[in-house]
Amino acid sequence: MTDERGLYERLCLEGFQSGLSWLTILRKREGFRAAFEGFEPERVAGFGERDVARLLEDASIVRHRGKIEAAIANARATVALREQTPLPELFWAHRPEHHAVPRSQADWSASTPESAALARALRKAGFRFVGPTTVYAAMQACGVVNDHLAGCWVRDAVEARRLS
Numbered sequence: 001m002t003d004e005r006g007l008y009e010r011l012c013l014e015g016f017q018s019g020l021s022w023l024t025i026l027r028k029r030e031g032f033r034a035a036f037e038g039f040e041p042e043r044v045a046g047f048g049e050r051d052v053a054r055l056l057e058d059a060s061i062v063r064h065r066g067k068i069e070a071a072i073a074n075a076r077a078t079v080a081l082r083e084q085t086p087l088p089e090l091f092w093a094h095r096p097e098h099h100a101v102p103r104s105q106a107d108w109s110a111s112t113p114e115s116a117a118l119a120r121a122l123r124k125a126g127f128r129f130v131g132p133t134t135v136y137a138a139m140q141a142c143g144v145v146n147d148h149l150a151g152c153w154v155r156d157a158v159e160a161r162r163l164s
Contacts, residue, residue: 004087007142008078009039011122012071014138015129016062024062031060036071044075070128077126090125094118095144103150111136112145 013032017025025032035058037043055061055068078087085093094114102108115136122130139145143162148155 002088002092002142004041004078005039007087007091007138008041008074009033010138010141011074011127011130011135012036012039014134014141015070015074016064016067017137018067018129018134020062028061031058035061041075041078044072045079047072047075067129074127074130077122081125084125090121091118091139091142092144094121094139099145101150101155102147105149108147109136114145115139 013025013029016032033039035055052065052068052072056063056065061068081087081090094117096112096114100107111132116132118139119130119132119135122135136145140147143158146155146158146162148158
């Protein structure tokens with residue numbers, strides 16, 4: 001995943017997932033897309049208090065004021081980053097140079113030095129709900145890192161796509 005809209009969507013969904021089951025988020029994904037206008041950063045950046053109130057009433061999404069306001073703040077930060085280092089460039093600049101291939105679940109981490117550095121950069125740019133664990137999950141979801149186990153049947157395909 002290398003486009004701005006897709007990265008913004010993944011960051012938002014990871015933030016909404018925090019403390020919840022992924023299944024909850026996946027079941028509500030289309031609701032999120034409708035409520036947040038396809039996760040188009042420019043559109044969401046224009047949301048105001050009326051939109052927050054509307055979203056707090058929308059049962060098709062997770063109705064958490066802090067997470068909703070973070071999604072709006074993150075859209076504004078995404079748009080602002082275009083003037084400096086666009087979100088895709090910033091995101092992929094934190095791809096680890098060397099990432100050990102996990103052999104078992106014991107080798108998985110909740111965060112890495114790279115995800116901590118990216119979380120700091122994102123917070124500095126105005127993003128919210130972007131701690132190192134949330135950012136690492138987004139890095140995994142977007143293919144910045146490949147945490148499929150060594151023997152996983154999709155690992156090689158994911159790695160080939162990640163490096164292309």
